[in-house]
Amino acid sequence: MNFVPGEKYKAFEPINLPDRQWPSKVIEKAPIWCSVDLRDGNQALIEPMGHERKLRMFRHLVSLGFKEIEVGFPSASQTDFDFVRYLIDNNEIPDGVKIQVLTQSREELIRRTFEAVQGAKEAIVHLYNSTSTLQRRVVFDMDREGIKQIAIEGAKLVRQLADEMPETKIQMEYSPESFTQTELDYACEVCGAVMDIWKPTPDNKIIINLPATVEVATPNIYADQIEWMHRNLPNRDCIILSLHPHNDRGTGVAAAEFGIMAGADRVEGTLFGNGERTGNVDVVNIAMNMYTQGVNPELDFSNINEVVRTVEYCNQLPVHPRHPYGGELVFTAFSGSHQDAIKKGFAALKQANAELWEIPYLPIDPQDLGRSYDAVIRVNSQSGKGGVAYLLQEDYGIELPRMLQVEFSKVIQKITDETGKELSSSFIYDVFTEEYLEAKGDLSFVNHQTTVDTHASERRVLSANVVYKGEEKTVEGSGTGPIDAYMSALKSSIGVDLSVNDYREHTTGFGADAVAVAYVEMRKPDGTPVYGVGRHANIVTASLRAITSAVNRAAN
Numbered sequence: 001m002n003f004v005p006g007e008k009y010k011a012f013e014p015i016n017l018p019d020r021q022w023p024s025k026v027i028e029k030a031p032i033w034c035s036v037d038l039r040d041g042n043q044a045l046i047e048p049m050g051h052e053r054k055l056r057m058f059r060h061l062v063s064l065g066f067k068e069i070e071v072g073f074p075s076a077s078q079t080d081f082d083f084v085r086y087l088i089d090n091n092e093i094p095d096g097v098k099i100q101v102l103t104q105s106r107e108e109l110i111r112r113t114f115e116a117v118q119g120a121k122e123a124i125v126h127l128y129n130s131t132s133t134l135q136r137r138v139v140f141d142m143d144r145e146g147i148k149q150i151a152i153e154g155a156k157l158v159r160q161l162a163d164e165m166p167e168t169k170i171q172m173e174y175s176p177e178s179f180t181q182t183e184l185d186y187a188c189e190v191c192g193a194v195m196d197i198w199k200p201t202p203d204n205k206i207i208i209n210l211p212a213t214v215e216v217a218t219p220n221i222y223a224d225q226i227e228w229m230h231r232n233l234p235n236r237d238c239i240i241l242s243l244h245p246h247n248d249r250g251t252g253v254a255a256a257e258f259g260i261m262a263g264a265d266r267v268e269g270t271l272f273g274n275g276e277r278t279g280n281v282d283v284v285n286i287a288m289n290m291y292t293q294g295v296n297p298e299l300d301f302s303n304i305n306e307v308v309r310t311v312e313y314c315n316q317l318p319v320h321p322r323h324p325y326g327g328e329l330v331f332t333a334f335s336g337s338h339q340d341a342i343k344k345g346f347a348a349l350k351q352a353n354a355e356l357w358e359i360p361y362l363p364i365d366p367q368d369l370g371r372s373y374d375a376v377i378r379v380n381s382q383s384g385k386g387g388v389a390y391l392l393q394e395d396y397g398i399e400l401p402r403m404l405q406v407e408f409s410k411v412i413q414k415i416t417d418e419t420g421k422e423l424s425s426s427f428i429y430d431v432f433t434e435e436y437l438e439a440k441g442d443l444s445f446v447n448h449q450t451t452v453d454t455h456a457s458e459r460r461v462l463s464a465n466v467v468y469k470g471e472e473k474t475v476e477g478s479g480t481g482p483i484d485a486y487m488s489a490l491k492s493s494i495g496v497d498l499s500v501n502d503y504r505e506h507t508t509g510f511g512a513d514a515v516a517v518a519y520v521e522m523r524k525p526d527g528t529p530v531y532g533v534g535r536h537a538n539i540v541t542a543s544l545r546a547i548t549s550a551v552n553r554a555a556n
């Protein structure tokens, strides 16, 4: 790359704000949210939404708790105009929800916009014109005064038309579009000129919306710009200061968060960040970030799958599987050490019966978004014992002892390395069944009987029916308990030379469905461990099956 620093691109000038306050501020409450999915999001779609998709999106936004929804650019298209009329004429706008409509600062467009909102109880009329140095030069070919006059003329007409429509409570919003590329003193001057016309009061505030129309600098610069405006705008108590970040540099969420810390009251954005180019700021992301900090976001994303479905249907664009909070894979760990830590985290949380969510690699409880734990751990060649054990435990109630986890994970690793594929929980269970519960070999256990040794009451005599090398046999032995007795029976009748090193059991299921699972670790004469697992409603039968499993596996 022939790159000469500063030749084609130059750095954004830092903002002179040495006493900036925002870096030490903490977000403690949700801003006013305004969804612009139906306008900014919609204008960026390959195929803009038709009536049916718009209505579905609108109803969904209402159900999520948005109180301000920019429903379109009614002067731009008949579809948008008709949609606004439909909402009003069909009483689709619940009390407490304000629709917002955008217009350029041009007379015919402003008049048409007011026609669109006629009869609504409340509406926000959002007026904009671009103020940046670049747009002044290349788009408008006007000086600062000329551009200010566009804003003033538009503001006057908005004021007049709002006054002529007393049945609708009109709230006014002004955006110096491309604000972040506008000199701050000039942006303030233009906003001040608009305010002089609209004459807001603390009881009748206007919205001043400061867009990062194109994100051109690091998010701290946006925060400085917002704090500067927050401190310098006239009559700040008459203003709702609003953010409208885009995401060209991929830092729209950070910019919005810093902007709130810098004094903003309101955020305009879209679900999952749909919008022109790399999108608008993602409202789901900011809101759920707040949620994970213990701040009520005042939006309800407790059924995130439904939000994803609606957005994908309305926008006809997919939500990326790794998209924060909503993506299909964001609550899934494939890598072994993550799985191990998650499994231990769940166990620790359960044991402590704690309220505070603390699970490694899971910054939020998937259930808070209506997602289950089913997909939290998925197994492929990057996975380890923890993940495999987690799936067997969660889906089949099998609590593998640690050493068995290590051994079985090698069996699974071999398969994932050979296939290169993800393995489902049911496949892993089938492998486990074949490997341990139904381990193939010369010996099959059929049934048993135990009695007290007539010569020593602390000892047990066990008689077991088995099939050995295809032949039915009854084997007998005595010991301190059934396991010991069965081992002695196998040794004397078929020459099994193994010793029991460790034994564990647990039950799984409840009541009549309860089943015991027994795990036995045996040692060969040379000390090599070999494991067996048995399962049965009867605990003794389960343990004898576990021994049978180990005997067969030792011979393989």
Ligand SMILES: CC(=O)SCCNC(=O)CCNC(=O)[C@H](O)C(C)(C)COP(=O)(O)OP(=O)(O)OC[C@H]1O[C@@H](n2cnc3c(N)ncnc32)[C@H](O)[C@@H]1OP(=O)(O)O
Pocket (backbone or CB within 6 Å): 040, 043, 073, 075, 076, 077, 103, 104, 105, 106, 109, 128, 129, 130, 139, 140, 150, 177, 213
């Ligand atoms: C950053 C944003 O997202 S802003 C919103 C952008 N959204 C959209 O543009 C989607 C909807 N827009 C449209 O459908 C069309 O642009 C319309 C219907 C609004 C207007 O269409 P047209 O009048 O045909 O043309 P166009 O948009 O190209 O108009 C540009 C003219 O308006 C002027 N203009 C652009 N923005 C503004 C504004 N906010 N205020 C006043 N004048 C403006 C331009 O200087 C240009 O003037 P010129 O014709 O004298 O050169």
Ligand SMILES: CC(C)C(=O)C(=O)O
Pocket (backbone or CB within 6 Å): 040, 102, 128, 175, 177, 178, 209, 211, 212, 213, 214, 244, 246
């Ligand atoms: C109309 C304005 C607010 C806009 O969408 C932008 O500047 O990005």
Ligand SMILES: [Mg+2]
Pocket (backbone or CB within 6 Å): 040, 211, 213, 244, 246, 280
């Ligand atoms: Mg925008």
